[in-house]
Amino acid sequence: MESQADYKQRLTDAIDFIKTGDDYLVVSHVQPDGDAISSTVVVAWLLAKLGKKAVLINEGAVPSRLHYLTLADQIGNLSKAPLERKFSRVISVDCADFKRIGLVSEWFSPDVQLLNIDHHPTNDGFGSTNLIRTDAAATVEILYDLVEYMELELDVEAATAIYTGLLTDTGGFRYSNTSPHVMEVASKLLMKGVNGNELADHLLEKMSMPQLRLLQRGLSRLTFTEDGKIGWLYIEPSDLVETGAVGEDLEGLVNYARNIDGVEVGILFKSTEEGQIKVSLRSAGVVDVAAIAQMFGGGGHVRAAGCRLDATLTDASTQVVNAIRRVLI
Numbered sequence: 001m002e003s004q005a006d007y008k009q010r011l012t013d014a015i016d017f018i019k020t021g022d023d024y025l026v027v028s029h030v031q032p033d034g035d036a037i038s039s040t041v042v043v044a045w046l047l048a049k050l051g052k053k054a055v056l057i058n059e060g061a062v063p064s065r066l067h068y069l070t071l072a073d074q075i076g077n078l079s080k081a082p083l084e085r086k087f088s089r090v091i092s093v094d095c096a097d098f099k100r101i102g103l104v105s106e107w108f109s110p111d112v113q114l115l116n117i118d119h120h121p122t123n124d125g126f127g128s129t130n131l132i133r134t135d136a137a138a139t140v141e142i143l144y145d146l147v148e149y150m151e152l153e154l155d156v157e158a159a160t161a162i163y164t165g166l167l168t169d170t171g172g173f174r175y176s177n178t179s180p181h182v183m184e185v186a187s188k189l190l191m192k193g194v195n196g197n198e199l200a201d202h203l204l205e206k207m208s209m210p211q212l213r214l215l216q217r218g219l220s221r222l223t224f225t226e227d228g229k230i231g232w233l234y235i236e237p238s239d240l241v242e243t244g245a246v247g248e249d250l251e252g253l254v255n256y257a258r259n260i261d262g263v264e265v266g267i268l269f270k271s272t273e274e275g276q277i278k279v280s281l282r283s284a285g286v287v288d289v290a291a292i293a294q295m296f297g298g299g300g301h302v303r304a305a306g307c308r309l310d311a312t313l314t315d316a317s318t319q320v321v322n323a324i325r326r327v328l329i
Contacts, residue, residue, distance in 0.1 A: 025087035034168025039093035059102035096120035122299030140165030231257035232267035
């Protein structure tokens with residue numbers, strides 16, 4: 001664990017990086033989630049406050065439930081519209097490793113300078129400048145520290161973005177990453193005018209009919225090991241087509257496996273149209289699923305991680321479940 005002095009130096013280095021340039025590309029990870037989009041929005045707000053230019057892009061669309069965020073409509077989807085030029089100064093947010101940036105990295109100049117802002121323990125410090133705090137609940141928590149350190153005043157729109165990232169990455173302030181600092185930050189954001197109960201209802205409670213149909217399919221396939229310590233389910237591309245669901249409707253599905261009493265690890269296997277198997281892992285606390293994910297080229301957190309396998313659904317589930325079995329012995 002780095003000291004407070006070390007962290008302040010990293011904040012200072014990040015500020016120097018931001019102030020040195022004038023033209024930035026801001027990117028988060030492929031298939032961005034709540035923290036990724038919120039972090040992108042906060043960085044865009046910060047750059048605008050400093051009079052800097054920024055292009056916002058991801059490989060993947062902004063989830064529809066996050067369209068309320070100010071500046072979210074400025075985040076491009078590389079899959080729909082490629083960039084027109086390359087960038088020599090890049091800020092990445094919420095990317096556990098370089099490959100999570102995806103195809104956007106093809107628009108980096110050969111001499112690119114990259115500020116890597118992230119909270120994943122598996123982050124290897126791939127930036128030329130790195131602002132990483134692995135005990136942060138979300139990347140937006142680090143950005144809050146950065147804004148505070150710069151003595152900038154958050155408006156309600158930026159505060160709402162930070163609160164959104166905290167809310168989604170802590171599961172509504174229920175996960176073990178909900179630290180005293182997280183609650184302190186959340187309290188300050190509420191005092192800025194953030195409508196916490198409205199956001200919680202919108203992001204955590206409401207469910208569309210296609211999402212419900214997808215959930216029904218997933219739960220009908222829920223399977224457990226003999227000892228009941230590992231539970232998993234799977235979704236195929238045809239399920240999305242037939243239910244009318246979209247990729248973002250998968251979020252939270254893995255928790256239904258993990259939340260069963262006695263289950264130590266819940267897993268969601270999703271077959272992609274490219275023939276890969278995307279694996280989402282959630283731990284009740286005994287198993288470090290980030291370590292499991294790293295065995296298959298992925299990463300994440302102790303209790304929440306993911307990876308991709310070039311395998312059939314049967315082979316992927318066998319490999320991953322057996323890897324977890326060995327840890328639980």
